[in-house]
Amino acid sequence: MSQAMQQKVKRFFMMTIGAVLYAAAIGMFLDPNSLAPGGVTGISIIVSRLIPVETGTLILLFNIPILLLGTWKFGFKFIVSTIYCIMIISPMTNFFTSQYGALTEDPFLAGLAGGALLAVGMGTVFRAKATTGGIDIIVKIIRTKKPHLKTNNLFLLMDAVVVTCSALVFKDIDKALYAGMTVVVTSFVMDIVLYGKDEAKLIHIISDKSEEITKRLLDDLEIGVTYVRGEGAYSGKEKKVIMCVVKKQISPKVEDIIKEEDPMAFMIVSSAMEIYGEGYKNLFSEKI
Numbered sequence: 001m002s003q004a005m006q007q008k009v010k011r012f013f014m015m016t017i018g019a020v021l022y023a024a025a026i027g028m029f030l031d032p033n034s035l036a037p038g039g040v041t042g043i044s045i046i047v048s049r050l051i052p053v054e055t056g057t058l059i060l061l062f063n064i065p066i067l068l069l070g071t072w073k074f075g076f077k078f079i080v081s082t083i084y085c086i087m088i089i090s091p092m093t094n095f096f097t098s099q100y101g102a103l104t105e106d107p108f109l110a111g112l113a114g115g116a117l118l119a120v121g122m123g124t125v126f127r128a129k130a131t132t133g134g135i136d137i138i139v140k141i142i143r144t145k146k147p148h149l150k151t152n153n154l155f156l157l158m159d160a161v162v163v164t165c166s167a168l169v170f171k172d173i174d175k176a177l178y179a180g181m182t183v184v185v186t187s188f189v190m191d192i193v194l195y196g197k198d199e200a201k202l203i204h205i206i207s208d209k210s211e212e213i214t215k216r217l218l219d220d221l222e223i224g225v226t227y228v229r230g231e232g233a234y235s236g237k238e239k240k241v242i243m244c245v246v247k248k249q250i251s252p253k254v255e256d257i258i259k260e261e262d263p264m265a266f267m268i269v270s271s272a273m274e275i276y277g278e279g280y281k282n283l284f285s286e287k288i
Contacts, residue, residue: 011128015081018124019088021117022132023056026089027096028103029114030182031055034175035107036166037115037182038159040066040134046162046169056093060086063133070137073144081130082137089132107178115185122186123193135159155190159183201251202272205242205258206230207265214242216257221250245272 026041034049036042044058053061063086071079104110125132131140139154163183167176207213214225228241246254251269258265 011081011130012084014124014128015085015130016088018121018126018128019085019132020092020121021124022085022121023089023092024096025114025117025121026055027093028100029110029117031093031097032102033105033107033110033114033178034170034172035111035114035179035182036162036170036175037118037179037186038135038155038162041118042159042162042166042179046166049169054094055097056090056095059093059134060090066134066137069141073137073141081128082133085125085130086133107175108181111178111182112185115182116189118182119186119189120193123190126194150191153187156183156187159186200245200247200272201254202270203242203244203246203251203254204228204268205244205265206239206267207242207258207262208239209262209265210240210242213258213261213265216261217242217244217254220257221246221253223250223254 026045029035030037030041031045031048034045036045040059040062041055044055044062047053047058048055067079067083067086070082102110104113122132122136126136131137135155135158138158142154143149160180160183163176163179166179167173170176205213210227214227217223217225223244223246226243228243230239230241231237232239244254255267258267
């Protein structure tokens with residue numbers, strides 16, 4: 001099998017697994033407990049309580065106009081994978097709901113488990129460069145115009161509207177609050193699935209022993225170090241400012257080295273939310 005074919009098989013495998021997990025979250029945790037977590041899924045759960053149509057079927061029906069919009073914006077080639085995912089999610093949601101029902105009737109546990117499972121499913125599909133339809137496509141359209149906005153934050157905003165509607169329709173503030181909790185859990189977990197926990201520390205070190213510290217950082221921790229040329233405003237003395245980016249778990253070791261080599265060193269530590277380059281994200285990969 002050629003490498004290109006292997007990539008296609010892997011992609012469709014990821015889409016299938018992600019879609020099934022997504023459907024399981026709805027059918028066994030959220031829908032049976034009347035938790036509407038937002039998006040087309042939340043809308044479908046709400047409407048299924050008003051008319052005698054299964055949630056999975058409503059997910060398919062509500063997605064039709066959105067798919068047409070997606071076809072117009074991204075072309076049919078992009079939408080094919082989304083149609084594939086929806087054609088799995090719709091019947092599988094009805095299957096899980098009818099065959100298994102609620103695995104727990106505790107809305108708190110259902111919200112936690114359902115939200116986490118929903119995020120893993122959505123994240124897996126997204127990493128396969130597809131969507132689960134619905135709000136996913138709308139979010140993708142928005143991100144083509146506003147790429148600096150994170151996917152999970154856009155979902156959080158839109159889902160809040162649906163959760164508010166669920167409180168009005170169900171006339172049950174507890175259900176709406178649990179659904180809101182589900183949205184937060186989904187957002188948090190999906191952020192990990194999509195972006196990983198690559199938050200790191202950006203460290204600047206000003207020391208008269210910059211060379212000794214640099215040698216320890218290179219030899220002991222094997223991290224990249226860059227010199228930034230600086231000059232003391234008062235003394236006028238030229239200084240080598242050490243700049244390095246390290247993963248959070250390594251930063252205490254950097255601090256220990258600095259304490260050992262120069263207790264009088266001046267150190268600035270700040271958070272680096274997104275890092276591109278060797279050991280981190282690929283600068284040229286498509287942003288999700």
